[in-house]
Amino acid sequence: MSSSELLSRQNLTGLLDSVDTFIFDCDGVIWKGDNLIQGVSQTLDFLRSKGKNLVFVTNNSFKSRAQYAQKFQFLGISVSPDEIFSSSFAAAMYLKLNNFPPQNKVYVIGGDGILEELRLAGFTAFGGPEDSNKTVDLKQNIFFEHDKSVGAVVVGIDPNINYYKLQYGTLCVRENPGCLFIATNRDAVGHMTAWQEWPGAGCMVAAMCGSTQKEPIVVGKPSTFMMAFLLTKFNVSVSKMCMVGDRLDTDILFGQNAGCKTLLVLSGCTTQSALQDPSNNIHPDYYTNKISDMLDLLDT
Amino acid sequence: MSSSELLSRQNLTGLLDSVDTFIFDCDGVIWKGDNLIQGVSQTLDFLRSKGKNLVFVTNNSFKSRAQYAQKFQFLGISVSPDEIFSSSFAAAMYLKLNNFPPQNKVYVIGGDGILEELRLAGFTAFGGPEDSNKTVDLKQNIFFEHDKSVGAVVVGIDPNINYYKLQYGTLCVRENPGCLFIATNRDAVGHMTAWQEWPGAGCMVAAMCGSTQKEPIVVGKPSTFMMAFLLTKFNVSVSKMCMVGDRLDTDILFGQNAGCKTLLVLSGCTTQSALQDPSNNIHPDYYTNKISDMLDLLDT
Numbered sequence: 001m002s003s004s005e006l007l008s009r010q011n012l013t014g015l016l017d018s019v020d021t022f023i024f025d026c027d028g029v030i031w032k033g034d035n036l037i038q039g040v041s042q043t044l045d046f047l048r049s050k051g052k053n054l055v056f057v058t059n060n061s062f063k064s065r066a067q068y069a070q071k072f073q074f075l076g077i078s079v080s081p082d083e084i085f086s087s088s089f090a091a092a093m094y095l096k097l098n099n100f101p102p103q104n105k106v107y108v109i110g111g112d113g114i115l116e117e118l119r120l121a122g123f124t125a126f127g128g129p130e131d132s133n134k135t136v137d138l139k140q141n142i143f144f145e146h147d148k149s150v151g152a153v154v155v156g157i158d159p160n161i162n163y164y165k166l167q168y169g170t171l172c173v174r175e176n177p178g179c180l181f182i183a184t185n186r187d188a189v190g191h192m193t194a195w196q197e198w199p200g201a202g203c204m205v206a207a208m209c210g211s212t213q214k215e216p217i218v219v220g221k222p223s224t225f226m227m228a229f230l231l232t233k234f235n236v237s238v239s240k241m242c243m244v245g246d247r248l249d250t251d252i253l254f255g256q257n258a259g260c261k262t263l264l265v266l267s268g269c270t271t272q273s274a275l276q277d278p279s280n281n282i283h284p285d286y287y288t289n290k291i292s293d294m295l296d297l298l299d300t
Numbered sequence: 301m302s303s304s305e306l307l308s309r310q311n312l313t314g315l316l317d318s319v320d321t322f323i324f325d326c327d328g329v330i331w332k333g334d335n336l337i338q339g340v341s342q343t344l345d346f347l348r349s350k351g352k353n354l355v356f357v358t359n360n361s362f363k364s365r366a367q368y369a370q371k372f373q374f375l376g377i378s379v380s381p382d383e384i385f386s387s388s389f390a391a392a393m394y395l396k397l398n399n400f401p402p403q404n405k406v407y408v409i410g411g412d413g414i415l416e417e418l419r420l421a422g423f424t425a426f427g428g429p430e431d432s433n434k435t436v437d438l439k440q441n442i443f444f445e446h447d448k449s450v451g452a453v454v455v456g457i458d459p460n461i462n463y464y465k466l467q468y469g470t471l472c473v474r475e476n477p478g479c480l481f482i483a484t485n486r487d488a489v490g491h492m493t494a495w496q497e498w499p500g501a502g503c504m505v506a507a508m509c510g511s512t513q514k515e516p517i518v519v520g521k522p523s524t525f526m527m528a529f530l531l532t533k534f535n536v537s538v539s540k541m542c543m544v545g546d547r548l549d550t551d552i553l554f555g556q557n558a559g560c561k562t563l564l565v566l567s568g569c570t571t572q573s574a575l576q577d578p579s580n581n582i583h584p585d586y587y588t589n590k591i592s593d594m595l596d597l598l599d600t
Contacts (some may be wrong), residue, residue, distance in 0.1 A: 034440040138459060140334040140494045159438060161466070161507075163459045166499045170489070188513050189470070194440045199466045199511035206510025207461075211499035213488050 007288035009297045019242040021053040028246030028268015033194035036075045037267050039292020059220040061088040061156030061184035062111035087184035087220030088113040091154045092121035093229055094219045104151030107172050109165045109204055110158045132160035146171040155208050156184035157201040170211040185220030221254035246270055248282040261285050307588035309597045319542045321353040328546030328568015333494035336375045337567050339592025359520040361388040361456030361484035362411035387484035387520030388413040391454045392421035394519045404451030407472050409465045409504055410458045432460035446471040455508050456484035457501040470511040485520030521554035546570055548582040561585050
């Protein structure tokens, strides 16, 4: 069993020397809900001043890249949409790179961000927020119609999940030949509010697995799809990348699956005792409380 | 690989001679949605005239036994509530037989029938339909309160599934020490209407598995809990029981797990080609189109 090193002045100096691209998870690393984590802004400024590329990767598919850029701006951090990789965007890129026929439609269980990214990529998408208030009256003689031209159902976190959406998605996956079932991610829970975790995309995706008895294609972390896309875009070597995240089973596994260096921060959902529990078998290279520890360790 | 015999005059005569109790699944065997399947009434009359015990077992937890007795009556069949075993009742009996402390509460994701059976068994239950119109405003500073005295979450089919219920159930299972997670059943889909299948309890149960990352205790078919209860109640030998159902992975497996004879009917969700597909490894003793084939085969 390998173990993880607590981040120190010495190993941090080595890390900064060997890495040119930092990939940050957002929730639990940059922010919690709508609150910036302490020292984040100064830490990002410092890394930029050292010439590092910064990439922000989020499994939360609720927003599009443009909507995330607005969130960064609202929190006082300047980030370009090009530096942001959300699982909503990954779903659209998966379809694009796999030559999804543009005449086929995409049904969405999830937020507006998925619809926005799919439409930006040239696809016809529907569902999502439009279906949030739809109800089903289970009269015996009703027949629930669905669009036979739907060729993919994309499922992400959906706080407006309902039976209408589940039936719509289930009928497409079960009855439309070859219909893809794509999960933006499978996070069990997420910080939808500042003080609590709430059911994440893993809940809605599992619901669809339960009714369709099929397993989805996952495009977000820890799947390597997004990393392969990043590597092509930035044209860098994985050995010069470091994944920084707060979750062992998504962020750290994602980095390790790709061959990156990995840094766990304890500012999100993983505690030090969970990291060091004998049942845990995912070990980041380094761990620290929060990303601004970098500044404290270097006395900047 | 064993194979199944098509029901014939000869093997039916042998079956009737050797069996004194028939256990019927309801949906797809007795009715489809709110429509009685052809010849059911006469078949049940015939079996009663032969002195057979009849038991009706349903995985659909939406109703209580009393509500199912009303449904039978509405369809023109006289059945006593004592002959009915629903998974809603099974959930209540599971708690009772396992000495669930009555001062603890039960949170329900599912229909009114679960609440009714739990209350009849002396438990304090809440949730279900009461929470169907509750919404969550994910403001950053809200805190979602849950009752710390909830000691079990029971999940069944819920056409009014929503994020409020999922968060409530998830918090109880994740945060209340020792809180049980009970599934009435895990059927992927069911005939909620006459012409179509809709997401079943397997969908809501999977959603809870996705957010809690725990597996439930299942009390309905194919778990043997209900059968053990039936055997005690009727004091009969399993070798003299025949399970009649339309689903391989719940009904037939349930009968086989218990050691009963098994009869598959093709009037519900299983087709002859699914039965005979090489990938199927669940083989009932007998199969036929519908239960009234018994009458035709015997020329009654």
